[in-house]
Amino acid sequence: MGRRKGMYRRRATTFKTGNRFGFTACTADETDANCTGDMPSPSDTGVATMSSCKPAYKRLSKEEYERVVNSPVKGPEIFSSQSQQTMLLRPTKHHVGQLNNMAPASVAESTGNRVVNLQVTVRAYHSAMMAHREASNGCAGLLISVSDMEEFVGLGSKVVFGCTLCNYRSELLPLYKVLNQSNKPGRNPSELNIALQLGLHQTSISSTAARRLLSSISLPSPAVSTLQKSANQFGPVMKEINENDMAEKRGIIKETLQLRGLSRDSPIFAEYDRQYNNPLRNSRSKTPFAPASQCRDVIVENVTMDKFVIGYHHSNKLCLMGEMKRRRGHKVQCPGHKGCSANLRQDANIGDEQNGGKICASKLLAGKNPVKVKFLTTDADGKACKGF
Numbered sequence: 001m002g003r004r005k006g007m008y009r010r011r012a013t014t015f016k017t018g019n020r021f022g023f024t025a026c027t028a029d030e031t032d033a034n035c036t037g038d039m040p041s042p043s044d045t046g047v048a049t050m051s052s053c054k055p056a057y058k059r060l061s062k063e064e065y066e067r068v069v070n071s072p073v074k075g076p077e078i079f080s081s082q083s084q085q086t087m088l089l090r091p092t093k094h095h096v097g098q099l100n101n102m103a104p105a106s107v108a109e110s111t112g113n114r115v116v117n118l119q120v121t122v123r124a125y126h127s128a129m130m131a132h133r134e135a136s137n138g139c140a141g142l143l144i145s146v147s148d149m150e151e152f153v154g155l156g157s158k159v160v161f162g163c164t165l166c167n168y169r170s171e172l173l174p175l176y177k178v179l180n181q182s183n184k185p186g187r188n189p190s191e192l193n194i195a196l197q198l199g200l201h202q203t204s205i206s207s208t209a210a211r212r213l214l215s216s217i218s219l220p221s222p223a224v225s226t227l228q229k230s231a232n233q234f235g236p237v238m239k240e241i242n243e244n245d246m247a248e249k250r251g252i253i254k255e256t257l258q259l260r261g262l263s264r265d266s267p268i269f270a271e272y273d274r275q276y277n278n279p280l281r282n283s284r285s286k287t288p289f290a291p292a293s294q295c296r297d298v299i300v301e302n303v304t305m306d307k308f309v310i311g312y313h314h315s316n317k318l319c320l321m322g323e324m325k326r327r328r329g330h331k332v333q334c335p336g337h338k339g340c341s342a343n344l345r346q347d348a349n350i351g352d353e354q355n356g357g358k359i360c361a362s363k364l365l366a367g368k369n370p371v372k373v374k375f376l377t378t379d380a381d382g383k384a385c386k387g388f
């Protein structure tokens, strides 16, 4: 099926309301008397026969639209003001469920690995296949994931299935499950991204390490800012779950004490240790203080063989927001300003285990199922027991 003669001579322009041509499109069945509808010969350079065609209204895909309206040369001469034959309507994102004029060779298949939900993927492919069968009347082409139209949402991806023979395009289909959060504004988060955060919170690797790991197995790696955003959503929930879990474990200890014939509120045996985010050997001969910006204190019970974690405290000197504000000339102190992530001053001694022990002891007494500590096992050089 060849293109009509008129299609090659029309000058494209953007759609304007109240145009002088009216809304009658020049179609193959309805042509002007002067429009022959034939392909022009290479030697035929006249435009007189084409100028009287009625305008056609075309809705192109976003890519085609941008190709037509954007030109490296700027100026009014890009579009003809006299023969406005083709009126471009607002572009569609992509053609859905119908045949278009793109050549089949332009279909590039997505490569690499993806993390997908099997149920969701099977249903998405099936729906695309059924729609393709209906739209293309028995086409035997293979439906592939169109590379240009794939979208990534963190670790998950949304794909458009396209036919290799007939240019069918499905709608954009997510291949992951979403968590319905009707009480929160914005897009519902992907289950995958939340699950990734769960894994990251339970291991010592950072977002950067996670990205390297994902890239090495050819999986789409979310941007660091995306990972940080999900971590900010995930962090408070994780903190609450862990605090409830530690309170539950303290309850088990109290029951154990009772079963051993002791009072539920008897002081217990416990162990304590502190971990810094930087190894202390890094600061050898550089500073007499701990070179860390973050540290965590962990208290483990010594009543049962399970050695449950019953107390935790995290000290942090880092605050990105405070740092940015100070660079812009604002006088802010960390901790203390709105949205501050630090809970320790920059000039504070992070190696003060006595203070850490004091905070941990007060947390053990303040939470649900409070316990007192009778004997504390610590490092020989630590002073945490003085804080209890």
Ligand SMILES: [Zn+2]
Pocket (backbone or CB within 6 Å): 132, 136, 139, 140, 141, 142, 163, 164, 165, 166, 167, 168
């Ligand atoms: Zn097809």
Ligand SMILES: [Zn+2]
Pocket (backbone or CB within 6 Å): 319, 320, 321, 322, 323, 333, 334, 335, 336, 337, 339, 340, 341, 342
């Ligand atoms: Zn701060």
